[in-house]
Amino acid sequence: MKVACVQMDIAFGEPETNFRKVTEYLEEAAQNGAETIVLPEMWNTGYALTELETLADSSHRTVGFLKEFAKKHGVNIVGGSVSIIKEDGFYNTMYVVNKDGELVSEYDKAHRFGLMDEHIHLQEGSGLGTFELQGVVCGGVICYDIRFPEWIRAQALNGAKVIFVPAEWPAARIDHWKVLLQARAIENQCFIVAVNRVGSDPKNAFGGSSMVIAPWGEVRLDMAMQEGIGYADIDLSEVEEVRKRIPVFTDRREALYSSFQKPAAE
Numbered sequence: 001m002k003v004a005c006v007q008m009d010i011a012f013g014e015p016e017t018n019f020r021k022v023t024e025y026l027e028e029a030a031q032n033g034a035e036t037i038v039l040p041e042m043w044n045t046g047y048a049l050t051e052l053e054t055l056a057d058s059s060h061r062t063v064g065f066l067k068e069f070a071k072k073h074g075v076n077i078v079g080g081s082v083s084i085i086k087e088d089g090f091y092n093t094m095y096v097v098n099k100d101g102e103l104v105s106e107y108d109k110a111h112r113f114g115l116m117d118e119h120i121h122l123q124e125g126s127g128l129g130t131f132e133l134q135g136v137v138c139g140g141v142i143c144y145d146i147r148f149p150e151w152i153r154a155q156a157l158n159g160a161k162v163i164f165v166p167a168e169w170p171a172a173r174i175d176h177w178k179v180l181l182q183a184r185a186i187e188n189q190c191f192i193v194a195v196n197r198v199g200s201d202p203k204n205a206f207g208g209s210s211m212v213i214a215p216w217g218e219v220r221l222d223m224a225m226q227e228g229i230g231y232a233d234i235d236l237s238e239v240e241e242v243r244k245r246i247p248v249f250t251d252r253r254e255a256l257y258s259s260f261q262k263p264a265a266e
């Protein structure tokens, strides 16, 4: 699978500008032979959370746009995430469409990031976020979600061999981003394809460093602070090979772990 990571700047609170920019990047990646194109987090609005009432996608524009592009160009798109208004509030939602233009996943970010006020403005999701692309089980989580190893493990236990991570991760903590991603790849013995943004908004400067990491932990792509598209080839046989070499999934002791779980507080 040839993946393309779109590491872009995002215009704060300007969906029209961002849709134009994303269209250009998708076209470039498709022309360069990408099979699966990955976008960053909240690419329609950025973190303009106080303006979501007027800016969030209410008419499923994003889904229509991604489906049409995917079908026309025969590419899978892991659509990063966009701000969406649903019946009970705003969500940070990842849409994935396959080469036939079918929506194969709609994942709402599970863990809201307090330092960026998500807990005030956004609802939290409770779906798992696994899906299939070309017969391969994949997972999707969003940014802060990678700080919860049990959540990524749940995806791996449900069969994910490639986990996609769109993000708007600040430069101030970019060391955490790199280490956490590498750890999630090594412990789950899977590929991690992580796409962060560059540029800044009124509150944060973002750290780029979009990465493709192999199941043994090698970094196959690190885009540093470069705006543009990074490409990597993923050979899924590496997942089986690494899982055979060190059989973590066979050696896990679920019953042992759950025997020490604290009961929920009253």
Ligand SMILES: O=C(O)CCC(=O)C(=O)O
Pocket (backbone or CB within 6 Å): 113, 116, 142, 143, 144, 145, 147, 168, 169, 170, 173, 176
């Ligand atoms: O966990 C972090 O340090 C960054 C998370 C974040 O920026 C986000 O979830 O949007």
